[in-house]
Amino acid sequence: MQIRQISAEERVDHIFPLSTYAFSPSPWADSDRVTYLSRVGYFATATGLIAEEGGRTVAAATALPMRQNVRGVVRDMAGVAGVVSHPSARRKGFVRQLVTRLIGQMRDEGCAVSALYPFRPSFYARLGYVGVPRVRTATFAPEGLSHLLKADLPGEVERLSMAEGFDEVNALTLRMLGERHGFSVYDETRTADFRERETQWVALARSGGEVVGAVLYRIDSYGGDLIAQDLLTTGPLGRALLLQYFARHVDQVGRVTVKIGTDEVPELWGTDFAVLTESRVDFPSHGAPMVRLLTMQALNGLHAGADVGVTVEVTDDDLLAGRYRLTGDAGTLTVEETKDDPQATLTCAGISALVYGVLDPVEVVLRGFGRFDGDAIEALGALFPKRMPYLFVDF
Known part of the structure; x- marks a missing residue:
């Protein structure tokens, strides 16, 4: 077995077949390969390692250049992703060798910490990683926030497409990177990938011209669910403005689901407010993240x-x-x-x-x-x- 680093363009031939088999419905359509090929430019700054045996790629691992706030200081982080192997090559130690080589290389290139989502925590625990909390979800009916419809809040919420709201959402995440322990962001090359994804709305909360909150969401059907990503806010006002926005969907959707951090307490968002707050952890699809120091x-x-x-x-x-x-x-x-x-x-x-x-x-x-x-x-x-x-x- 030999390990070598590949370019972004080589990912299509060496990593795409393994990652698609591992993480997607298969067999895959030709259109999946075309879509993957169209996105390889967003991996230009990623470090991809493959293991080859007899001239065939049997395993791969990628490190995405990121930054993370660790106790108030932003450090360069290696986000390990796309750890895959061919079924015939599993349980042979190839992935362990790949990840060990990868994090050592990223340390040598200046990364101070690393994070990943594990397929099996015990495997990564042997490589020095330790678990951190998974984000929770809050699920509730929008009428539970009806009291906010009467509130005269000093601000407003604007609904935008991803292309329209990308720059302001990105600026908010960079602000939160400097303020919130554990918060992480990709580099500019990888982040640009999200500008083109028009599968979600952006709700931007502003007060006095300043962005104080943002959330990405989609609606699955009339009378169905409003499914939101992380509730990103700079404080209570941003949260209240976004929750008020959710409440205005009372006659359109039956439920709202939104991701929240461990410091949020949804049961205190209102009186007689019925909410299900949960964090699902199972394997391999819903693992809690893991982190480690590299130096x-x-x-x-x-x-x-x-x-x-x-x-x-x-x-x-x-x-x-x-x-x-x-x-x-x-x-x-x-x-x-x-x-x-x-x-x-x-x-x-x-x-x-x-x-x-x-x-x-x-x-x-x-x-x-x-x-x-x-x-x-x-x-x-x-x-x-x-x-x-x-x-x-x-x-």
Whole structure:
């Protein structure tokens, strides 16, 4: 088996057959290949690796250049996607070798963190990834928001096509990238792909000329469902304007479904408001995302929870292994390599879970991701207080 990097144009011959078989209804039509070919330009900045055996492509993996907010600081991120293999090549270690090579290459090219949606979390856990929350959905009848129809809100909502609203939605996501922990965006090359997709409406909420909220949605049928993507808002006013907009569909749709972050509390959107809030996680189609650090230097400059210090050793990971002194100074984290004896021993998943805020030190120990003494538990908990990330990744 040999691994090599391919160009965007080569994806059609080497990755399209595998990814279409893995993720789409098959056999596929010739039109599917034509559609894929028309989009290869949007992968010009992606890194695609393939495994070949006997001159035949048997597995592939792609890293999309992205950026992510990690505790208030935006880092370059490798978004791993399109991990596929031919049925005859599965369970042979090809995908493991591909992903290991891919994230190492992306680290060398400057990416500090990585994220993906797993087909099987335990597989990626062995590669150092740890789970973060999946976005939830809120489903409700629009009449439940009827009280908002009487509200005189200082703003308005405009309905636009994707082409018309793309620039303003993109600007809002870039603003939220700088403000919201876990938020992620593609690079300009990949993001441009969404401008051409006319399968969704854009609802833009403005107040005083400023965009304060946006949501992409479609309506499946008269009397059916209004199906919305992530509810993107800069605060309560943007949320209220978009919910009021949903309420105005009371005589058109029977239900509204919208994606929300873990900090949203839909049951408080109204009195006597009936809503189903859920997060579905199953495999392989509805996995919760996973993340990992690619370098310990990614921690420099992050927002620290306290002015304390602790020495840790990271083990069992080729990219992170070593001893480090982590120090909080005036709310900012610094990382230095050290030869001092460690107060805590962590796996890659353990330090990644602390940095992303999804586990506290006690939970890290219980999950088997580390061993600490009492002082280290307190210091790490102070440096990295729990803080649930909102992993928004696309339009």
